[in-house]
Amino acid sequence: MADKYMDLDTLRFILYEVLEGDKLNKYERYADYDRTSLDILIDAVKAFADQELYPYFKEMDEKPAYYQDGQVFIHPQMEKVLKKAAELGLIGPGFEYELGGMQLPVLYNYALVHILDSANNHSTGYAGLTTGAANLIRAFGSEELKAQYIPKMIAGEWGGTMALTEPQAGSSLSDIVSEAVPIDDGSYAISGQKIFISGGDHQFCENFVHLTLARIQGAPAGTKGISLFVVPKKRITTEGTLEDNDVVTAADFPKMGQKGYCTTHLVYGENGNCRGWLVGEANRGLKYMFQMMNEARISVGCAATSMATAAYYASLQYAKERPQGRKINKKGVKDVSEEQVLIIEHPDVRRMLLLQKSIVEGALALILHASRLDDLHAVEEGTASEEAHLLLELLTPIVKSYPAEMGKVSIDNGLQILGGYGFTTDFILQQYYRDIRITSIYEGTTGIQSLDLLGRKIPMENGRAMQLLAKEVMETIGLAHESGLTQEASQLQERMGEVQLVTGHLLKYAEEGDFDHYLADATIYFEFFSTFVIAWQWLKMAVVAQQAIERNAMTYSKEFYEGKVMTMRFYFQYELPKMTAAGETLKSPNSLTVEDFSVDHL
């Protein structure tokens, strides 16, 4: 295990210097969060992660969650982790004080989750999904449901899940068939199966609260007939005790990675004795769920970023300690009479380190930027709130899928730095390599995020979100010019022109009603667009760093700030050109993937 799994300085740099997040306390809801109290919270969570999470990371892979006699068993350390997380207020941290929360800004929530995920991504989902499930009840549930479920959930005594996926439907939620039949007492008889339910069962919670999508008998077909139910593993009797609710854990899926985090198969109502309680109105379940799914998408992006961050520091440490080979001298040869150099001296190793740094810090900046938009949406009013929301909507597919896709690339490069050792289980890189692979599938695959981006987010409100983004990017470009980062400022402006050009080219298909062509290369468009968005985030960071150096107003070392500017330059030189390639593909008139071809061509 490496000495370091994330960088507090970089986290604080983004929070305070880039995003000025501590100024959120000007809003009443967040009034208690000045920088001192935030720093105390960050330090407390880091200490928790150091002591209770990170030391168990490798072990949770080696001793995976398993299924036995109808129940799932997870690593024993999770008992302590859940208790401690609840004590620290990490389950439902954003909830109102009166609900037992801390009214923590979303921005700071993700700062903390980044620490936890970097330390041990197998363990954070349990509290995270419980928060998400409780939040659904908080937002849309009746007062009775809130009173019955939320306190137990944020105390860590009951776990929560989001139960969407069914075996026959997968990502196609319109094909959900789980059924809810109304019964006299106002509840519903639930039956059906759900698969891939993360955190769906284990030995350390007394009860599990499954926020479950199902169809009320006779509901319309498709997504318009889906309702949301609270379906507990054990239901609350009129006496306030718990009794079995006929929700059976049928299996735990064995996986390639994230093995400490269970993934269950649930069967509801096999004995006709499963009850659920409707959340909000009938047939509006998917709408409710989506509001929370957006949160979950930020969480997945954060998890992917954090795994790649930890992998980066592990490979950095190796590169600083491992001597091997020599540099080429001026004669073009290596002098074997010299000592071997540390591998960090080799340009290709530096390239792999800078690539990782540019991906993980760029992704972290974007996640925190998006989280802050979520806060502004909540605490601002009128247009300001609306605009923050629109921008967040536009960025969410990138927040989710850039870290997932490029995090894989980042960790791949980290593993490569270790050479043969990277492939052995004696070193930790291979675990990150396996763990992160799920993040481009969780909560809507990259393909689905890409369709969301191009098909829904780009055209929404006549492209208003895109216009808002363009405005923000132009502001950054202006500041970059002022800070002397003129070359990159101009480059980003050119790239913005390409975004407009390519987007316009694709929208023409949509206007002609040719949606097949419009969306066929959505995933390539995602690569194109996200490369641009991260470049913008890097320029934003570099402006702040450059200004800090120039004004000699540096909280951290000069090298720290220079490193940010340098990594921005690296990104612009090595990553940004990929937009040209993707743009070429997107502008191509051919559409091989929508042409009629038979499976015999493959």
Place this chain on the structure above:
Amino acid sequence: MADKYMDLDTLRFILYEVLEGDKLNKYERYADYDRTSLDILIDAVKAFADQELYPYFKEMDEKPAYYQDGQVFIHPQMEKVLKKAAELGLIGPGFEYELGGMQLPVLYNYALVHILDSANNHSTGYAGLTTGAANLIRAFGSEELKAQYIPKMIAGEWGGTMALTEPQAGSSLSDIVSEAVPIDDGSYAISGQKIFISGGDHQFCENFVHLTLARIQGAPAGTKGISLFVVPKKRITTEGTLEDNDVVTAADFPKMGQKGYCTTHLVYGENGNCRGWLVGEANRGLKYMFQMMNEARISVGCAATSMATAAYYASLQYAKERPQGRKINKKGVKDVSEEQVLIIEHPDVRRMLLLQKSIVEGALALILHASRLDDLHAVEEGTASEEAHLLLELLTPIVKSYPAEMGKVSIDNGLQILGGYGFTTDFILQQYYRDIRITSIYEGTTGIQSLDLLGRKIPMENGRAMQLLAKEVMETIGLAHESGLTQEASQLQERMGEVQLVTGHLLKYAEEGDFDHYLADATIYFEFFSTFVIAWQWLKMAVVAQQAIERNAMTYSKEFYEGKVMTMRFYFQYELPKMTAAGETLKSPNSLTVEDFSVDHL
């Protein structure tokens, strides 16, 4: 497990129609190999792979090789596999008849290895490395060594290894410290340690023959003082019996993938009783080893291609069987009253399938092309032989690293097609995903291959290999014009111009003695150059396919040939533009990775 793990038609199409490999029988050495005898051999090996290899593939992952009481144990099926492989002549198949070989062309050897690797990449290395080690003895060993070792090795009774890597040296072979001290009987006392020795020990061979690099006492420093030795686990006594040779297996490295293939740690001469026999001349060991390492590099490329091929067919089968979601209709919506479609109908799934097909078949074509060059080098004379060798030298880093790097991408896309199921161990994609990761490390990492390509192969003999390649590419472009593939012919020609431009740009640094800058982005150059080379291979295949369609001279279905042309188009549209991006990076005047920066910048 999928029904299909490789495609015999595609293999034969490349062998016979693209490469006209059956015409190698005009050379005396290969006179016995007409198409009938080759087909019989291919079918026999396919049957062997179907029956003895493929059914054990998943099991070898689940029951990995392990170390116990000083010995390594591998899957019991390997006993049968080794016996059967020897019977089929698959150990040392290219060896002369008088040495017990079949004088099989290298081209056909890799065609067979492709079948074996696709079926079960955990098992092929044992015979493959035994072949490599025996080949070293055959090429450079004394008659006595040949007589003592080769027959036992190609009978599968004794295993062979290539023992290069040491803990303190890794890829830096100049830092090898294993020592050889001459003793009276003409042998050497060997001492030292070797790590990551594939196939280095198991219960099914009576003896292991380690082709070991070591320094003879007093030898010059660096690579010029390295000699090659035969160091058996058990040495042959004067009576012809075997006795312990003080080579101890200290461990088997547990790995993320390819778990059935053992990776041992060997300790030589701990009790001062280890003997080795010099192969060829003293201090020329690395040169000998390199000749064989080039073979091993083709083998690694073949393994990576084959894993990705099997993954492709597994994801293709899933895509053909799994219903999910609907197509967007002309109104831009999905009609839920319609049946779900098979996911192969979704453009993004088709894109992922075509991407895989373009990578795996492009890679296979290149490997077989290179193998044929190896044959021509052996059987031709004078300039023809020399030119084949030069071209092979140039292509070898691509043959090794393109399948390794892009095979990862290919399998990643295959796994993605399965969604959540792809991440579970119930499906096979995750095993390929883990297995292939070693191939960009084996036999010289991608970084090292890239340095070899740009630093050695491009400039060798004043760029003569590059000129030969350009000539071959121009021939293909000419044929493509004749076949009506004019658009792609022109595109490839433009790209060749870019290759020359970018290469010239970089060579200027070398001419100025600025080797740091010259080689800093060698890996990006590798991406750039290999993308071009595979485009050429695709155009070659498409020309043959197009001509077969036009002349109505088709051995397989029309869709088969159309599929080749279509996949070429896909590659030109989706992959070839990546050259533009890499070219932009390579032409950039900045050199962030060679500038002086401190580790505190990271």
